[in-house]
Amino acid sequence: AVLKAGAAYLPLDPAYPAARVAHMVGDARPALVLTTTGHRPPADTAAATPVLLLDTLDVQDQPSDNPVHALAPDQAIGGAPGTRAAQFTAISFDVSAQEMLSALMFGKTLVIPDEDVRRDAARFVKWLDEHEVEELFAPNLVLEAVAEAAVEQERALPRLRTIAQAGEALTLNRVVREFHASTPERVLHNHYGPTETHVVTAHTLSGAPDSWPLTAPIGRPIANTRAYVLGSGLELVAPGVVGELYVAGAGVARGYLGKPGMTAERFVADPYASEPGTRMYRTGDLVRWNQDGELEFVGRADHQVKIRGFRIEPGEIENVLTEHPHITQAAVVVREDQPGRTRLVAYVVTRETLRPEEAREFVRERLPENMVPSAVALLDSLPLTVNGKLDRAALPAPDFTPTGSGRETRTPQEQIICDLFAQVLGLPRVGVDDDFFELGGHSLLATRLIARIRAAFSVEIGLRTLFEARTAGAVAARLDTAGPARLALTKQQLPDAVPLSFAQRRLWFLHKMEGPSATYNIPLVVRLNGELDRAHVLVLVVHHIAGDGWSLGPLAADLTRAYTARVEGRVP
Incomplete structure (x- = not known):
């Protein structure tokens, strides 16, 4: 009716909180609210905007002629008359208009599941089978759950010949391929388009699923x-x-x-x-x-992020994780649950028992160390928005709490190293056999830890030692074989020609290649007068260096907190 009237509509999901509905209506200022008795808008909304209850509407005296509109047949998506198409997506998702209009304008049968069925993949697969649904449009994460449930129930869904998805990247993991291989005649469409344009590109996957790419x-x-x-x-x-x-x-x-x-x-x-x-x-x-x-x-x-100086695309890590035979879904995000401690966290849904470290090792074998998640959280399912997309805000904070081995520290060295582990990782305590890297450690934190161990024990211990030992107990066992922290200085004979430093060699090379230039001249000299605020200067310097591409996030955060405390007078 709205379409034929030539108007626009704002869909209001009945599941939205009343305050959200009131805000949307107040922001859009519609001429009319169309609803039913069971879904009346909030009282203040109804007072400001006329409401028409469709289930009480008397149409006896209304015109029966078709309104004149400027739409043409080629402005809607076609399909064969009589096809049974599911209306799956929420009304607030722009795809719902595509589902409804392609059915109503071309003589299809629109089959609508109950809300409880729509949210339960196992029941939804059974519903698709019993209602002989032939067309389905759903986001990627929903399709993955449908494929897994169909394989588990051994339901090939032979009547379901057309599936389309949009809203997220279409990943084709092993379970999805197995599901589509059961019905070779089925065609999978990958649509793309933001709400501001709706669908703008399309790709069709057909043929043997084994030949399909990992990401369509x-x-x-x-x-x-x-x-x-x-x-x-x-x-x-x-x-x-x-x-x-x-x-x-x-x-x-x-x-x-x-x-x-x-x-x-x-x-x-x-x-x-x-x-x-x-x-x-x-x-x-x-x-x-x-x-x-x-x-x-x-x-x-x-969503592209930069961690420890490296630019990372989480989607690339997600694709690798879904290659694991036990992982069906994956989401990778960057979290900063503690100020200055940015961590890459993976959330995975598995079909069989999997230890988080197994998933991290799987990624480590295929991607650089800087792309290995600091933590892997195992979930029963990924949280979704009402539109069926990944709800990143609902992903829980990872648990970095050490499990401990049950063994008490046996030497002062082990206790000191456990304390250093906890300080660097920002944890209340660390057990003697807890793995540094499983607790969220990475290469930069490892460097910081090694420096503190050297200072505490006056020994020379290499970074490789930590990567090999990994636990406080194993590191302590290697202290006895570590060398002194500093080599003794001995008198040496001064050579006739002192070699250039690396910086001097660079200047000499540029001078020979370009000739005299002002590249390394100092263009400006500034004299500063007054009392020096060291903390402020350090913050400015660090921000300047970080802006040139250096990774000094934790240091910048520490200095910023120190400067803030100084300004607020909380420290002398």
């Missing part, structure tokens, strides 16, 4: 859509080069209602359009063109 491409632009992969200066990047995806064409929204600033930031002029005034939408997604001329999703520009 998002495909080519659909009709009336243009896709640009651009650099930071809005320049087109070459195939194979990662850039940000910009979308233009008939499906791009007008903007954000009542938010001109946000609209100007995300909806920008299209420099490659033939018609003036054309805009494109900045998706914030990182993609690249592959050799087949299709787009591959790399990750989110705002």
Whole structure:
């Protein structure tokens, strides 16, 4: 009815809290609220906006003619009449409009599951089978759960011939391949498109699932859509080069209602359009063109992280984790549960018993050490939003609490090293046989720990020792074989020609290659007068160095806290 009236609608999920519904209605200021008796809006909302209860509506005196509208048949998604299609996604997810309209406008049968069935993968698979559903649209994590439940129940779902997903990267793990192999005629579609544009690209997977890639491409632009992969200066990047995806064409929204600033930031002029005034939408997604001329999703520009100086894409780690035969789903996030302690944490759903360290070792064998999660949390299922996407905010904090071995420390050395482990890791206590790296340790923390051990025992102990020993007890056992902390100074004969330092060699090389230049001249001298605030100067220096690409996050945090305490007068 809204479509035929030529209007726009704002979907309000009945599961939303009353305050959320009131905020959305107040923000959008709609002309009318359409609902039923069982889902009345909050009282203050009803007072400000007219409400029409559809279940009490008397249509006897209403016009029976079809409203005139400007829509054309080619503006909706087609399908064969009579097809039984599931209406799975929540009404607040833009895909729900695609599900409903493609059914209502082309004579399909729209089959709607109960909410309890929709949230239970095992019951949902049984429901799909009993209702002979032929088309299903759901996000990737839901499809993975459906595939796992179908394999466990030995339900091939032969009537389910068409599956489509959007909203997340489509990963094709072993269970998903096994499920699709059971019905070779089934076709899997990977759609891509943010809410601001809806679907803009598509890729179809068919044939033998064993030949499918681990992560499906998002495909080519659909009709009336243009896709640009651009650099930071809005320049087109070459195939194979990662850039940000910009979308233009008939499906791009007008903007954000009542938010001109946000609209100007995300909806920008299209420099490659033939018609003036054309805009494109900045998706914030990182993609690249592959050799087949299709787009591959790399990750989110705002999810890409930098840890200890390394730029990391969590999606790459997630793909590796799902290659493990016991892992069915994985999510990787960066957490800072303690100020200045940024950790990479993986959350996995397994089909068989798996120790967290096994998952970390699996990643370590395939990715650099800086991409190995500090912790792996085992979950029964990944938390999802009402739209079926990963709810990152609902992921629990990892438990770094040491399990301990039950053995008490036997020597003062073991106790001191246990205390040093706890200090560096930021834990209340560490057992003598607790693994440093299983407790969240990494290479930078290992370097800090080694420095403290050297200072405490006046011995020379290498970083390799910690990576090999891993526990306080094993490290203590190696102290007796460690050498002195410093080599004794002995008098040496001064050579006739003193060799240049590395910095001097660099200057000499540049001078020979470029000739005299002002590259290393000091361009400015500043004289500072007054009392020196050392803490403030240190913070500024550290921030400057960190801005040049150095990884000094923990040090910067420590100095910032020291400076704040100084300013607030909490320390002399």
